[in-house]
Amino acid sequence: MIVVGGGHAGVEAALAAARMGKTAALVTMDARKLALMSCNPAIGGIGKSQLVKEVDALGGVMGEAIDATGIQFRRLNLSRGAAVWSTRAQADRIAYNQYVVDFVAAEPKVTVIEALAGAITHENDRATGILTESGESIGARAVVIATGTFLGGLIHIGEKKIKAGRMGDKAAYKMSDCLSELGFEVGRLKTGTPPRLDGDTIDWSRCEIQPGETPTPVFSYRSSVRSFDQTPCHLTRTSPRTKEIISANFEKSPIFSGQINSTGPRYCPSIEDKFFRFADKAEHQIFLEPEGKGTSEIYPNGFSTALPESVQEEAIRSVIGLEKARITQPGYAVEYDYCPAHQVDISLQTRCLKGLYFAGQINGTSGYEEAAAQGLMAGVNACLGIEGEEPFVLGRSEAYIGVMIDDLTTRSTTEPYRMFTSRAEYRLALREDNARDRLFGHSQRLGLICEADYSGFEKLRKDTEEEIHLLRKTRVPVSELGEYAERFRKFDKVSLSKLLKQPGVGIDEVLPVLAKYDGLFSDNQQVLRRAAIFIRYQGYIDKQEREIAKSQKLEKEVIPGDFSYQSIAGLRTEAREKFERFRPASLGQAGRIEGITPGDVAVLSVSLKRYKSGVK
Numbered sequence: 001m002i003v004v005g006g007g008h009a010g011v012e013a014a015l016a017a018a019r020m021g022k023t024a025a026l027v028t029m030d031a032r033k034l035a036l037m038s039c040n041p042a043i044g045g046i047g048k049s050q051l052v053k054e055v056d057a058l059g060g061v062m063g064e065a066i067d068a069t070g071i072q073f074r075r076l077n078l079s080r081g082a083a084v085w086s087t088r089a090q091a092d093r094i095a096y097n098q099y100v101v102d103f104v105a106a107e108p109k110v111t112v113i114e115a116l117a118g119a120i121t122h123e124n125d126r127a128t129g130i131l132t133e134s135g136e137s138i139g140a141r142a143v144v145i146a147t148g149t150f151l152g153g154l155i156h157i158g159e160k161k162i163k164a165g166r167m168g169d170k171a172a173y174k175m176s177d178c179l180s181e182l183g184f185e186v187g188r189l190k191t192g193t194p195p196r197l198d199g200d201t202i203d204w205s206r207c208e209i210q211p212g213e214t215p216t217p218v219f220s221y222r223s224s225v226r227s228f229d230q231t232p233c234h235l236t237r238t239s240p241r242t243k244e245i246i247s248a249n250f251e252k253s254p255i256f257s258g259q260i261n262s263t264g265p266r267y268c269p270s271i272e273d274k275f276f277r278f279a280d281k282a283e284h285q286i287f288l289e290p291e292g293k294g295t296s297e298i299y300p301n302g303f304s305t306a307l308p309e310s311v312q313e314e315a316i317r318s319v320i321g322l323e324k325a326r327i328t329q330p331g332y333a334v335e336y337d338y339c340p341a342h343q344v345d346i347s348l349q350t351r352c353l354k355g356l357y358f359a360g361q362i363n364g365t366s367g368y369e370e371a372a373a374q375g376l377m378a379g380v381n382a383c384l385g386i387e388g389e390e391p392f393v394l395g396r397s398e399a400y401i402g403v404m405i406d407d408l409t410t411r412s413t414t415e416p417y418r419m420f421t422s423r424a425e426y427r428l429a430l431r432e433d434n435a436r437d438r439l440f441g442h443s444q445r446l447g448l449i450c451e452a453d454y455s456g457f458e459k460l461r462k463d464t465e466e467e468i469h470l471l472r473k474t475r476v477p478v479s480e481l482g483e484y485a486e487r488f489r490k491f492d493k494v495s496l497s498k499l500l501k502q503p504g505v506g507i508d509e510v511l512p513v514l515a516k517y518d519g520l521f522s523d524n525q526q527v528l529r530r531a532a533i534f535i536r537y538q539g540y541i542d543k544q545e546r547e548i549a550k551s552q553k554l555e556k557e558v559i560p561g562d563f564s565y566q567s568i569a570g571l572r573t574e575a576r577e578k579f580e581r582f583r584p585a586s587l588g589q590a591g592r593i594e595g596i597t598p599g600d601v602a603v604l605s606v607s608l609k610r611y612k613s614g615v616k
C-alpha cells in the first residue's frame with residue numbers, strides 16, 4: 001500500500017496498515033516532518049479529544065504521542081455532563097513530531113520514501129500506484145492520498161503570494177492537476193495562522209496565567225500518568241488601539257481585497273475578520289501558547305492574520321503585554337485544493353478509482369484529530385479492500401469518527417469541517433471515557449490492538465459491571481452521608497447508586513462513604529469512575545439506546561452500489577440528483593442528505609423493496 005503525505009492522516013493510515021500485517025510506503029516531501037503541526041501546537045479540545053480517544057482505541061499513535069510530549073494538560077467542560085468532558089494538551093511541537101518520526105522508524109512494515117508524488121497511476125478503474133515528480137514509478141495494491149493543505153497551496157501575506165503548502169514547504173501542484181485530469185471535482189478552501197512571537201519579548205506580568213491540571217490527564221489507554229512541571233499558557237486581550245489599526249487596514253488583507261475568494265473555517269476567523277464581522281466588539285481574547293519546552297516561541301491563538309507584515313507588527317504590539325513583542329514568523333493565509341467528499345464512499349474509497357482512498361484535509365476537513373481519524377479508517381479500509389473484505393464502517397451511534405465520515409459523505413462540505421460535540425446526536429453514548437467500550441471489539445477483530453490489551457480491558461469491563469452491581473445493591477445509613485444527608489431526610493437508608501445520581505455528587509464525593517466499608521469496594525480508581533459515570537447517566541443512556549435501536553432499522557436497509565435512481569417513479573428531480581451525487585449506502589444515510597425530505601425517503605424505500613424482491 002502507498003500512502004501519500006506524512007501528516008496526521010498519512011501517518012495513521014500507514015501505521016494501521018502495518019498493524020494489519022500489510023507493508024506500506026509512506027511517500028512524503030520531508031521525512032523529518034511527519035505529523036508536524038502546521039498551526040496550533042495543541043491536540044484535543046471539545047469534540048476533538050473524543051476523536052483522539054477513538055483513534056487510540058483503534059490502536060493509533062496520536063494519543064500516546066501527545067501524552068509523551070505534551071507540556072500542559074487540562075480537561076475542559078468539567079462543569080457540564082461527562083458526555084462533553086474533553087481533554088486538551090498543549091504540545092511541544094517538535095518533540096511530538098520527533099516522537100512520531102521515531103515511532104514510524106521503529107515500525108518495520110512502514111518505509112518512508114522522501115519524494116513528491118505527482119500522479120496516481122491506474123489501469124481501467126483501479127489505482128495501481130503513483131508516479132513521483134522526478135519520474136519514479138511505485139506500484140501498490142491500494143493508494144491513500146493524505147496531502148493536507150499542500151494541493152495547489154498558495155500562501156498570502158498582504159499582497160505577497162508564495163506557492164507553498166505551509167510556510168517553508170513546497171506545494172503539490174502536479175498531484176492536484178492529476179486529480180482534475182482523473183475527473184475529480186476539485187474545490188478550493190483557505191485557512192490561516194497567526195504570527196509567532198519571541199516569548200522573551202513578552203511582558204508576562206500583564207497577562208493572566210493559565211496553569212495545567214494535576215494529576216495530569218492522559219489521552220491514551222496505554223499511557224501512565226506523567227508527573228512533571230507543566231508549562232503554563234497565558235491569556236491576554238487586544239486593546240482599543242488594535243481595533244483601530246486592524247480596521248484602518250482592512251483593504252490590505254487579501255481576505256477583503258478580493259485576492260482570496262475561497263472559504264475558510266467559520267469557527268476560526270482571522271483577527272481582521274473578527275473586527276469586521278463583530279464591529280461592536282471592542283476587544284478579543286488572545287491565548288499565548290508556548291510552542292515547546294526548548295523554545296521561547298509563542299503561538300498567539302486568536303490572532304490569525306494575512307495582513308502585510310508591517311501591519312501585523314503594529315497590531316501585535318497594541319495587544320496588552322505584547323508592546324515590545326518580536327515577531328519570529330509572520331501570520332499568513334493559505335489557499336489549497338480539496339476534493340468535495342461526495343466523491344468518496346463511507347469507506348473513504350473514491351467512487352472514481354477502486355483502491356484509491358482520500359483522508360484528511362483533502363476531504364474538506366480541518367484539524368489534526370479529524371485528519372488522524374480519517375487516515376486510520378482509510379488505512380484499515382485499504383487493507384480490507386486488498387483482501388476483498390467488507391469495509392470497516394462506524395455508525396453515528398458508535399463513534400465521532402462515524403459521525404464525521406457520515407457528515408462528509410452526505411453533505412460534501414463547502415467550508416472546512418471540524419468536529420464539535422453538537423454534531424453527534426448520540427453524544428451521551430459517545431463519551432471520552434468509553435471509547436474502548438465502543439471500539440475495542442472492532443480493534444480486536446481487525447488486529448489493530450494486541451491480545452493482551454484486549455484481555456486487560458475485558459477485565460476492566462467486568463470489574464466495572466461488578467462495581468455497578470455493588471453500588472446499586474449497597475444501601476448505607478443516611479446518617480453517614482454528611483452534607484448530603486439532608487437530601488434524604490425521609491429515609492433511613494439509601495443506595496449508593498441513588499446518591500451518585502444526585503446533582504453535584506460524583507465519585508469523589510462518594511469516596512469517603514466507600515472508605516467506611518473496608519475492602520468491599522474496588523480500590524481501582526478507574527473502575528470506580530467508570531461505574532459512577534455509568535450509574536449517573538444510565539437513564540439517559542437507556543433512552544438514547546432505544547433511539548439508536550429505532551434508527552438502526554433504516555441504517556440496515558442497505559442500498560446496493562449499482563442501484564439506479566433514474567427510473568424511480570414519483571421521485572423529485574432534486575432528490576434524484578442528490579441521490580446520484582452522494583450515492584447513499586443505506587436508507588438512513590439517504591435521509592441525512594441535505595435537502596432530502598422524509599417523503600423522498602419513503603419513495604426510495606418503496607422502490608428499493610421492489611428492486612430487492614426482483615419486481616421491475
Ligand SMILES: Cc1cc2nc3c(=O)[nH]c(=O)nc-3n(C[C@H](O)[C@H](O)[C@H](O)COP(=O)(O)OP(=O)(O)OC[C@H]3O[C@@H](n4cnc5c(N)ncnc54)[C@H](O)[C@@H]3O)c2cc1C
Pocket residue numbers: 004005006007008009010027028029030033034035036037038039040115116117118146147148149150151165166169172175191192193268332333334359360361362365366367368371372418
Ligand atoms: C497555515 C495553516 C493554518 C491552519 N490552521 C488550522 C486551524 O486553525 N485549526 C485547525 O484545526 N487546523 C488548521 N490547519 C489545518 C491542519 O494543519 C490540518 O487540518 C491537518 O494538518 C491536516 O492533516 P493532514 O494529514 O490531512 O495533512 P497535513 O498535516 O497538511 O500533512 C500533509 C502531508 O502531505 C505531504 N504532501 C503533500 N502533498 C504531497 C505530495 N504530492 N507528495 C508527497 N508528500 C506530499 C506534506 O509534506 C505533509 O507532510 C492549518 C493548516 C495550515 C497550513
